[in-house]
Structure formats: structure tokens, C-alpha cells
Amino acid sequence: MGETTDVTNIYERLGGRVTLDDFMAKIEEKVATMGGLCDEETAALLVAQELGADSPVIRIEDIEPGDNVSFACKVVSVSGVREFSRDDGGTGRVANIMVGDETGTLRISLWDELVDVVKRGEIAAGECLQISGYARDGYGGGVEVSVGSKTGHLEVVEPVQEIEVAERWDSIADLHESEYNVADVNVVGQVLHIGDVRTFVRRDKPDSTGRVGNITIGDETGKIRVVLWDDLVDFMASENLNVGECIEIRGGYTRENNYDSVTEIQIGDHSGIKKTDKKVDYAENVTPLSDIGVDETYTVVGYVTGLEETREITRNDGKVSRVLNIHISDESGNNRSRVALWGNHADTPLDLGDRIQIIDCYAKSGWGGGVELSVGWNSSIHVING
Numbered sequence: 001m002g003e004t005t006d007v008t009n010i011y012e013r014l015g016g017r018v019t020l021d022d023f024m025a026k027i028e029e030k031v032a033t034m035g036g037l038c039d040e041e042t043a044a045l046l047v048a049q050e051l052g053a054d055s056p057v058i059r060i061e062d063i064e065p066g067d068n069v070s071f072a073c074k075v076v077s078v079s080g081v082r083e084f085s086r087d088d089g090g091t092g093r094v095a096n097i098m099v100g101d102e103t104g105t106l107r108i109s110l111w112d113e114l115v116d117v118v119k120r121g122e123i124a125a126g127e128c129l130q131i132s133g134y135a136r137d138g139y140g141g142g143v144e145v146s147v148g149s150k151t152g153h154l155e156v157v158e159p160v161q162e163i164e165v166a167e168r169w170d171s172i173a174d175l176h177e178s179e180y181n182v183a184d185v186n187v188v189g190q191v192l193h194i195g196d197v198r199t200f201v202r203r204d205k206p207d208s209t210g211r212v213g214n215i216t217i218g219d220e221t222g223k224i225r226v227v228l229w230d231d232l233v234d235f236m237a238s239e240n241l242n243v244g245e246c247i248e249i250r251g252g253y254t255r256e257n258n259y260d261s262v263t264e265i266q267i268g269d270h271s272g273i274k275k276t277d278k279k280v281d282y283a284e285n286v287t288p289l290s291d292i293g294v295d296e297t298y299t300v301v302g303y304v305t306g307l308e309e310t311r312e313i314t315r316n317d318g319k320v321s322r323v324l325n326i327h328i329s330d331e332s333g334n335n336r337s338r339v340a341l342w343g344n345h346a347d348t349p350l351d352l353g354d355r356i357q358i359i360d361c362y363a364k365s366g367w368g369g370g371v372e373l374s375v376g377w378n379s380s381i382h383v384i385n386g
Contacts, residue, residue: 010044013053017072017130022158023047050153051130061103063135063143070132070153073099073106074163075125077250077272080231081115096270097123098250099131100165105184107144107251107270108133114149123156130157138270142183173221175254176263185252185265189217189224190280191245193359193380197233214264214378216360217247218282225257225264225378232267239275248276262297284359289328289335292363292371300361300373301384302328304354305336310346322346328356338366339373341381348381357382 011023018026023044030043038046051070058071076098086092095115097108108131110118117123131145133152138144147154170187193216202208213233215226226249228235235241251271257264267273287298306327313321324346329336339358341348350356358373359380366372375381 006041007044010041010048010053014048014051016160017051018157019160023051026051026155050132050155051157059103060099060101060106063106063145065135065137065143067135068133069135069145070130071101072128072130072157072159072163073101074165075123075127075129076100076105076165076167077125077274078118078123079269079272081119082231082269094269095119096251096272098272099129100163100167102164102166104166105168105186105250107138107142107184108154109144109146110154111146111148114147114152114154117154128157128159128163130155138183171221172217172219172224175224175265176222178254178263182254185254186250187217187219187224187252187265188246188248188276188278188280189219189226190282191241191243191247192216192218192223192282192284193378194236194241194243195378197236215241215247216378217249218284219280220282222285223282225262226252226267226273227264228267228273230269232269232271232273235273241275246276246278246280247273248278249273284357286357289330289337292337292373294363294365294371297360297362298373299357299359300328300337301355301357302330302337304350304352304356305329306338307350307352324348326350328358337371337373339375341375343377345375345379345381348383350383354383355385357384 011020026047027040027043030047031038031040058069063069079096081093081095084092093112093115095110095118099106099108131147131154133145133147135143135145168186170185172187175185195214197211197213199209199211202210210230211233213228213236216223217226249265249267252265252267254263255266284299286301289300289302292298304326308325310322310324313323315321321343324341326339327336328339358375361373361375361379363371363373
């Protein structure tokens with residue numbers, strides 16, 4: 001009777017972080033783990049300490065870099081496990097999860113042995129956690145909490161009160177209007193275009209290769225390119241991703257593309273991406289041929305009024321590329337533009353009179369001072385007869 005009362009008193013110090021049933025179950029697990037080396041009360045003290053007993057209740061919005069923190073949260077998304085080379089030549093492992101409470105969201109980095117809970121599938125979106133770790137400046141800005149097997153603690157719990165997550169979603173228009181390098185971008189969009197996957201040699205490790213792929217998504221406010229790196233590229237194939245489906249991105253960041261100076265979302269090891277049942281309406285913004293200026297990206301519609309032969313061109317890097325030049329005109333016939341279809345786009349079956357839509361072509365100065373539309377790797381072309 002007395003020991004049970006002592007355990008109950010210890011539980012009350014948790015301030016409702018977990019249910020009594022969950023607390024008692026964790027005590028039994030602790031006693032079993034210790035091989036009978038501790039009694040129920042000692043196990044209760046150990047469990048309570050791990051769950052942040054006697055510590056002030058911390059909300060995510062209060063966490064600052066440099067703090068040792070213990071707080072309750074709900075899992076929003078879970079990334080895969082990544083291996084990396086340590087400076088001492090050893091191999092380390094890290095996994096990232098996004099968590100939230102009623103005040104905001106936060107990235108958690110799990111290191112080495114702790115990533116096994118992710119590999120074993122013991123942590124999933126919607127579960128509640130009690131986390132102890134060290135807060136630091138996050139990748140790309142913001143704050144993240146680092147949890148290691150020797151410097152922190154993570155445990156799935158059943159809180160007395162359900163943890164509500166204050167979800168924050170960005171609109172694509174806001175991302176374009178913001179300064180570059182916005183961290184922790186959360187967005188839902190409809191897939192408009194799926195690009196090819198490219199393998200490249202890393203500049204910092206000439207003997208190592210990486211992979212990059214891109215998709216274009218849109219919402220009610222606009223569209224934006226999403227760039228996926230390395231293992232996240234597999235999402236495009238493993239999820240059987242199709243144009244028209246909707247995806248959810250968490251923890252991305254924006255940057256300016258070096259090629260066309262437009263804002264894009266970068267998805268790396270610290271980010272999450274998945275299909276979603278959320279519905280997003282997107283309508284392509286079509287620019288009349290008469291309104292096209294140079295050095296901008298456009299979506300246009302026109303009738304094929306000129307078809308040339310496909311040619312091969314040797315680029316400055318020695319590689320051979322193919323190009324098909326066509327002309328398109330608007331309904332009135334008064335506005336006509338030259339269009340260069342590069343690479344695989346040159347194989348698009350077209351006939352004179354076809355009505356086509358070209359998405360994300362780039363306008364530049366052409367021969368004779370006119371404007372030429374370039375249809376490249378990030379463009380798509382569709383025949384819309386009928």
C-alpha cells in the first residue's frame with residue numbers, strides 16, 4: 001500500500017504529461033529492463049526523470065538555441081535514415097522527424113542508436129512523444145532539437161490531454177514574394193510536371209555522385225518548382241507519382257535558382273514529402289502571345305503554323321543535342337512566335353494546325369530581334385485539339 005502511494009505521488013510530479021496507465025506500464029518495462037535490480041519505486045523515479053518530472057512545461061514556441069529542453073509533442077512527419085562519414089573516419093546515422101504542439105512545429109534530429117526507432121517503425125505521424133535534448137540553430141534557419149542516445153531521451157507516451165498541432169501552411173504566392181532562404185516551408189500542391197532524374201559528380205567529393213530530380217506543383221495562388229536531392233528522388237518513382245495528384249511538403253526551404261533566377265523549394269535530408277488526400281485547385285495562367293517579353297517564363301497556347309526539320313547541335317561542352325523549331329500563332333493570326341523544342345521535346349508528334357499548350361517555356365531574344373520561346377528540361381508541351 002505504501003509503495004503504491006509513493007508511486008502515485010511520483011506520478012503526480014509529471015503534471016499530466018502521461019496517463020497513469022502509461023506511467024505504470026513504463027515502470028514495469030523499466031523493472032524488466034533492469035533485470036530486477038531496482039524496485040517499483042526506484043523504477044518510477046527513473047521513468048519520471050526521463051519524462052521531465054519537476055521540469056517546467058515547455059511549449060515549442062518557447063524553445064531557444066542553447067537550451068536543454070524536455071517537452072511533449074506530436075509527430076507530424078518522419079524522414080528516412082541517412083548515413084554519413086564522420087571526421088574520425090567512422091560512420092554516423094541521423095534521422096529527422098517534424099513534431100508540433102499547439103504553438104508551432106519543430107524539427108528533431110535523432111542520432112546514431114536512436115535512429116533505430118525510426119528504422120523499426122516505432123515512430124509514426126500522429127504519435128505523442130516526450131523528448132529531452134539540446135536546442136540549436138537549425139539547418140536553413142529556425143530552431144531544431146538534437147537528441148542523442150547519451151545526450152537526450154525520446155519516448156512514445158499517452159498524454160492525459162490530446163496534443164493539438166498548430167499547422168502552418170504557406171501559399172506558393174507568398175513563397176515567391178518572400179526573400180530567398182526561407183526555412184521550414186510547409187506547402188500542399190498539385191503535381192503539374194515531373195522532370196527527369198539526373199546524376200552528377202559532387203564538387204566537394206569528385207569521387208562521389210549525387211542525384212537530383214524536380215517536379216512542379218501549383219496551388220490556388222501560383223506554381224513553383226520543387227527540387228529533390230539524393231534518396232528523396234526515389235519518392236518520384238516509389239510512390240508512383242502522377243501529374244494531377246497532390247503532395248504535402250514539410251521542412252523545405254526556398255532559394256533562387258542560378259539558371260533562371262526564380263524561387264524554388266529545395267527538399268533534402270531535413271525535409272518530408274508525401275502524397276496527400278488534400279485537394280488543391282490549380283488553373284494555369286496563360287499569357288497571350290502579344291504580351292510576351294524577354295527573360296521571363298510563360299505558359300502559352302497557340303496553333304502550329306510552321307514546322308522545320310529536327311537538327312542536331314553540338315554544344316560548348318561537346319555534347320550533341322537535338323532541336324526542332326516551330327512557329328505558333330494565336331487565334332487572330334496577328335501574333336506569331338518562334339519556338340525551339342529541345343531534347344526529347346523535339347520528338348513531340350505535331351502537325352500544322354495543331355492547337356498546343358506549352359507550359360513553362362522561357363522567352364529570350366531571338367534572331368532578328370524578335371522573341372523566341374525555348375522549351376527545355378523544365379517545360380512541357382501538350383496537344384489540346386478538341
